Amino acid sequence: MTPLEFDQHHLWHPYTNVTKPGPTFRVSEAEGAWITLDDGTRLIDGMSSWWCMLHGHRNPRITKAIHDQLDKLPHVMFGGLTHDPAIELGRKLLEVAPPSMQRIFYCDSGSVAVEVGMKMAVQYQHANGQPQRSKFVTIKSGYHGDTWKAMSVCDPVTGMHHLFQGAVSIQYFIDKPSVKINDAWNDDEAANGLGELRQTLEANDDIAAFILEPIVQGTGGMYFYHPEYLNGARAICDAHGVLLIFDEIATGFGRTGKLFGTDHTEIEPDILCLGKALTGGHISFACTITNDRVALGIGNGEPGIFMHGPTFMANPLACAAAKASLEILSDGDWQTQTQRIERQMSEELAPAKTFNGVADVRVLGGIAVIEVDHTVSADQAHNLAKETGVYLRPFGKNIYTMPPFVCSPDELSQISAALLRLAQEL
Structure with a gap:
């Protein structure tokens, strides 16, 4: 054969x-x-x-970083242990991430980063005395990964909901932003799509977070929408006690012409999911970053710990590759x-x-x-x-x-x- x-x-x-x-x-x-x-x-x-x-x-800088790390420490568990590649990468991430993003959770892949972000949102709401807030709202034509919870916020028509009906969690879906990136912004919420978001949050008190891909919907159709939608969404989420999650696994690290999709906006999310290009594509890796409000809220609530811990979390080879990739980006x-x-x-x-x-x-x-x-x-x-x-x-x-x-x-x-x-x- x-x-x-x-x-x-x-x-x-x-x-x-x-x-x-x-x-x-x-x-x-x-x-x-x-x-x-x-x-x-x-x-x-x-x-x-x-x-x-x-x-x-x-890329020679990234492959050298992996080779050098391989000779010292290919892997060690992150439970109760740490290492320089994880710490050094963390420093680089905080240099480039939106300023409010201060707490980094390393993951295996983009789909897992989304799972972690969704778990953070639910656990934060529970700790904040809102245990009924366990569902999510998202926009149609989105894609957030193929794992179980991530799949539940992928487009309900073009995604896999019809195959796994009854098994995948039922979430709230609203129309995608109606104003394209190069069109003139319309402040009328009925016309720009924000009205539907506002109505959904007003009518339902079980929503933990609004999750979406900022600026560019990737696998859902390569649709480019106006950044003003995100500014408006931030204000609406804040008014209703709902967290905002940006899935930047595809858009992060310069792909949209700015380092992050958030750089097209005036706001920052509560939770940021990164992956794909984090290591320059050389080894699987991802991370979920959040602000102190979410991280400390989880820490001060029941059960007092964040309930997630991948075996290969903060793999030193991947951390070294990611640090090298971010250094290349830092060159400009x-x-x-x-x-x-x-x-x-x-x-x-x-x-x-x-x-x-x-x-x-x-x-x-x-x-x-x-x-x-x-x-x-x-x-x-x-x-x-x-x-x-x-x-x-x-x-x-x-x-x-x-x-x-x-x-x-x-x-x-x-x-x-x-x-x-x-x-x-x-």
Whole structure:
């Protein structure tokens, strides 16, 4: 049995049918913006390997940090013990995170970071004398991960609610913000969507928190909305004793052209979930950060401890990788890089606006999307990758890229050409 045959018979890939596993490329190595297949074909990773590989594959500063740490301390439990990589990373995180974010809980993955954030919200409300506040409100077309509680706040139609009806918790869903990021803000709450949030919170006293992806909805449709919505949501949540959770697993660390989605706003959340690009994509890691109000509220309530503790929490290898990635971001080149990506892709993708079947073309920071009026096939896009020299994986009606920040102008042009071709042929 060849390696690929073994893969198809025994390895279950994400969102696949084992009876029809679909085409799969075997990657032998990767560096910078490129992945190399076992037959020698080189493809630009236009997905940043699901949005995490900001600084390119095998970044020398990050890989050196992992190698150096491996020789000292690959892992140790975080219960009753600590270590310098966790402490040093914590210092770096507090340098870049919104100022009120002061308490860091290290996690294994983005989905777990969301689970932790939701548990924090419920436990805070319980400690605050509001034990009935155990549910959540969120916006439609959102995505927050595939684990159990995170899945309950994913879109109820495009998510997996219909499959797990009766098992997944029932939450409150409101329409997504109606004002797009570049449109003029409308202060009328009935028009901008905030009225529905206000009405939902007024009518229900069992809501612990409002959770959403700031500025950009990722897997729910690559929708870019106006930051003023978040400013208004903060005020409404405060008026009703509801916490505000920002899931920045996709938008964090410069992807929107600002370091965090919160930087587009005038406010800060109570809880911030980070992942994906935290380690520059080199090893799985995430964190949930909260303010003193939430952390001390939990600590002063029953049972007096926060009820979560992953085995691989604060893994030293991941902490070292994350610290190195944040040091690269601190150099500031990401700002020039994302500005260049936005400017170049806006120009190069403009012709798609005239294509038949194209509903919208939008670019923000290091995100570029061609939205079509029909569902596209990821497998078909996959089959064109060797011809375009770019690995892309569309979903729904969105043909998109989140390229590594380190892409050169020529590499970006190749990605743009691939997006245009897929928009014409899929």
